[in-house]
Amino acid sequence: MIRVAVQTGAIDVAAELDIHDAGGHGASASFIGRVRGDDDLIELFLEHHRVLTEAGLAELAHAAADRWALAALTLIHRVGGMAPGETIVLVLASSAHRAEALAATEFLIDRLKTDVMFWKRETFADGRVAWVEPRDGDQGRAERWD
């Protein structure tokens, strides 16, 4: 079962775990990315493409499903404005054994950061607004999977 979503509402991790786990898989790995409140950040805004972003997530999910024997895969990304501590992205991957679930999770979050149309904009307490630059190393991590 592949579940992909782009949503403006909060990501309910516990509810998503329940949906994902309905099959009772042997091994489930997850990754949760949250807004960090570094440098007095007060808001993180995620911009996306109305059509291509969700298509990109679906393509990524299917690439993982082609590569590993997965029982279930969940890929949910929030967009719009969010506060420190809120969940930006949730990746869940399940398989009969751990190697596949762990590798798929890492692949999905690495590739998500370089291949799917999301852009982060930070607003700080002093009023400063800045678009986030890609981190050094993200491209390298993503290319490990080529």
Added chain:
Amino acid sequence: MIRVAVQTGAIDVAAELDIHDAGGHGASASFIGRVRGDDDLIELFLEHHRVLTEAGLAELAHAAADRWALAALTLIHRVGGMAPGETIVLVLASSAHRAEALAATEFLIDRLKTDVMFWKRETFADGRVAWVEPRDGDQGRAERWD
């Protein structure tokens, strides 16, 4: 914050996530291992050492905390009898960035399988009872971290 537990009661993943996430870390990775109902398995029993098992978990957790910059780490293993679909083990690792959280999670589950005193006994629908043998490859995966 390091939280380690060996328990006979069910592992409440959502509650553990809440406890673990109290700090609002940037990146959280997890691994959940569950009882698979393969070959008409009806019960999995986990035997452990009253003292050394929890000490082994704590030692493993501290080895991970020494190796990566982790904001929080949870390592919970169930013991006693459990049914297919129930959670055997939960690993949660959080850090400011994903690489550390993902690597620590994989390290913890790999080493848990070779270094800590747990033994699995399977009971099948036809009455057959068998102690689980270590899987080929587990030792190799664990040694990747040496």
Added chain:
Amino acid sequence: MALTVSYFAWVRERMGIADEVIDPPADVATVADLVEWLARRDERGALAFAEPGRIRAAVGGAMAGPDAVIGDEVALFPPVTGG
């Protein structure tokens, strides 16, 4: 030929609009040609596309490099930063 161009993140902000329908000259054939043409077209284009190496594109719904031939729909944006 009518071409729909959409802009995202700081490219959108510098262009002042999210999308527009344009009709570039016939020799604007690739993503790189389009970026160069937009940079020359007006001041906001000069600002948005001052560094072509920092611009990414999608053509007809798929990620595309600078040499990709443009169809009737192109998205231009900075490197992505999701996850």
Added chain:
Amino acid sequence: MALTVSYFAWVRERMGIADEVIDPPADVATVADLVEWLARRDERGALAFAEPGRIRAAVGGAMAGPDAVIGDEVALFPPVTGG
């Protein structure tokens, strides 16, 4: 010298007990010596320790190899299978 030995999993089942206090001869100095001595001691020992290569040990609370010198507390068990 009194030595407390505890057994786990199928080693425990084959020995028929979870732990015992024994007093092996003075030349039983290491884990390997102890395993060999238990295998010779009686039938249940012969069954539990027929394959010494499949036996793991903890001495004084720490994992220990076959050459480890035994103190006053040893645990003997099969390879672990948790997780």
